[in-house]
Amino acid sequence: MSAVVEQTKTVQPRKAVLAMPEYHPPLAGRDALRLDFNENTFSPSPSVLRKLQQLTSEGMTIYPEREPVERIVAQHFGLQRDQIILTNGVDEAIHLVSCTFLDEGDEALICTPTFFMYDVSISLMTSGLRRVQSDDSLTFPFERFLAAITPRTRLIIVASPNNPTGATVSREHLLAIAAAAPQAVLMVDEAYFHFHGDTTIGDVGSIPNLIVARTFSKAYGLANLRIGMLAGDARLISYIRKVSSPYNVNGVALAVLPDAVADDAYIAWYVEQVRKGRERIFAALRELGVRTWPSAANFVLMDIGRRHKELCAAMHKRGVLVRDRSADPGCDGYVRITVGIEDHVTRGIAALCESLAEIGWTPAEGRGQA
């Protein structure tokens, strides 16, 4: 049989699927202190735990009902129900936004380094992804970003605070981007909002092309339940709702979400733990001579240099996972550590000190203090 005939018998995915990048976070083997994925390191609110205990077996048998919970969550954010949609984490939100607004040939714009799932979801829809690289300061390249907008730009995604840099983008700059690209959706990913405090959610509705993404995976401690949301102009959200499966969010997440958002005191406590822990980690790394970048999120990026893999392995040996970010553009030798509750920060710092000593690291191996 000829090779041509053989090939037609083999199922092939879309060309975009063959070309798209792959994201391979570890899906097993994280049985340690997990300072590698910027999760809440402790627990969701006690009221969420109480609600989980009240769930019934009968409740598991029915399809989940998203709408009543969307009303409660919208009200919490001062929005109408038609201005939000709950999603299976922000990961799904990115996917839905890309599917809803991008055709092949359209341009989409992100800065790099940033959250890798933007690349994955956008590349599935178009080969027109444009990346604007931050310089060594890892701050948001505002002027160059603005200059990269073209009449073909249909989607712009900006994370503030950004992952893995921890850098923020001011509301003024975000609104300038939205105004410069009225033909494009600007999605502001506020996954790490709580650890910073600035938001554009108050501009939803008045800026017609703005969509804000929030996750409940980080400060709220619900990463395992896969729940996030998009807030935006009702017209834009209605298109996304068309694309979304009606049962994209599971009933357990829906059952506990009203309790999670209502417990402001718990979130305030957790955020304070992170703010204090972040300062302790910065101080420890300063003392050790490790270069870092300012972070408004629940993680710190550090420059270890060519021994980055050795450091991650030495940390793992001590039961602490950290994330090697060396493959991110402009991040060669950089490692990210999540900031959690006080005890976890103490263990993380101790493991860092011991691991750097074990591998015989000296500040000359990174590039010293920024």
Ligand SMILES: Cc1ncc(COP(=O)(O)O)c(C=O)c1O
């Ligand atoms: C910037 C950013 N957005 C979104 C996500 C994913 O959030 P979720 O757990 O809601 O899918 C992450 C996770 O690390 C992230 O860093």
